[in-house]
Amino acid sequence: MAALVTFQDVCKYYHMGDSTVVAADHISFEIERGEFTAIVGSSGSGKSTCMNIIGCLDVPSEGTYFLSGQDVGQMNKNQLAEVRNEMLGFIFQQYNLLPKLNLLENVEIPLMYAGVPRGERRERALAALEQVGLGDKLRHKPMELSGGQQQRVSIARALVGKPAVILADEPTGALDSRTGREVLSMLQDLHSSGHTVVLITHDNSIAVQAQRIIRLEDGHVVYDGPADAPEAVVTPRAADMRGREHT
Ligand SMILES: Nc1ncnc2c1ncn2[C@@H]1O[C@H](COP(=O)(O)OP(=O)(O)OP(=O)(O)O)[C@@H](O)[C@H]1O
Ligand SMILES: [Mg+2]
Numbered sequence: 001m002a003a004l005v006t007f008q009d010v011c012k013y014y015h016m017g018d019s020t021v022v023a024a025d026h027i028s029f030e031i032e033r034g035e036f037t038a039i040v041g042s043s044g045s046g047k048s049t050c051m052n053i054i055g056c057l058d059v060p061s062e063g064t065y066f067l068s069g070q071d072v073g074q075m076n077k078n079q080l081a082e083v084r085n086e087m088l089g090f091i092f093q094q095y096n097l098l099p100k101l102n103l104l105e106n107v108e109i110p111l112m113y114a115g116v117p118r119g120e121r122r123e124r125a126l127a128a129l130e131q132v133g134l135g136d137k138l139r140h141k142p143m144e145l146s147g148g149q150q151q152r153v154s155i156a157r158a159l160v161g162k163p164a165v166i167l168a169d170e171p172t173g174a175l176d177s178r179t180g181r182e183v184l185s186m187l188q189d190l191h192s193s194g195h196t197v198v199l200i201t202h203d204n205s206i207a208v209q210a211q212r213i214i215r216l217e218d219g220h221v222v223y224d225g226p227a228d229a230p231e232a233v234v235t236p237r238a239a240d241m242r243g244r245e246h247t
Helices: 047-054 077-087 103-113 118-131 147-159 177-192 236-245
Strands: 005-016 019-031 036-040 062-067 088-091 165-169 196-201 212-217 220-226
Touching: 005 047, 019 047, 019 062, 019 220, 036 047, 036 177, 047 062, 047 165, 047 196, 077 088, 088 147, 103 118, 103 147, 118 147, 147 165, 147 177, 165 177, 177 196
Parallel strands: 036 196, 036 212, 088 165, 165 196
Antiparallel strands: 005 019, 005 062, 212 220
16 A cells, blocks of 8 residues: 655745745655654744645645645645545644634534534534543633643544544644643554654654654755654754854
8 A cells, every 4th residue: 555645756946036945855755654753844944845735735846745645736726625624634833723613613613624414523523522631611712721722622623534644733832841741642642543643843852752753954854764763853964063163
């Protein structure tokens, strides 16, 4: 069976007037079902560019992205929206919950787009909120919750559609360290229960909580391997520059 996510020489160019920014420069990797991968790198290294492509929010300028064997680059806007809805669950730094809707209604949204009937929607949203420990707050509005609780709602919303890939973009970025750890351990639980999780972060201490690290620098992959290897957390170029400052 094909890998779940396959990047083959993926490039992304942004044209700004006369100049071209190379945000992704021949990036290749595969992610198998059930893996927990962190894509890590400093600001501007190309993380969001990769996340947008994996999440079918954008397509490569060059190269190929296969999601579960389907060539995403060949899809039109409607097909991309359909694949997003069927195959991806998103968790954002700022939660992106709708303030006027209660928790049940927020979590039901992806199922509404998928055309799931009302009764089943309710049932599945309820189960997802129970899974993240918020079964007693179903009728609350997001603003009545703490940041960590709001992020748990967004995890429930990401899960409810039974996505093939859960994509989390800086999910702990807005949280204090203790709450951030809780959210991370929830992602680890999802991985343990068989989900495929891709975590995007600039923070090494968060990336090492994953199973595998793909490190980006200037749109290139500079490391791809186990998260617990020492090379996973050094930035070769930064180490190199520090060396030079002292000479
Ligand atoms: N829409 C755009 N138009 C022009 N340039 C862009 C656009 N989006 C990203 N870039 C450029 O592409 C490069 C990679 O950006 P990207 O957003 O992927 O970085 P990042 O790793 O997510 O950074 P951060 O940690 O700051 O979010 C940067 O040089 C950025 O300025
Ligand atoms: Mg980014």
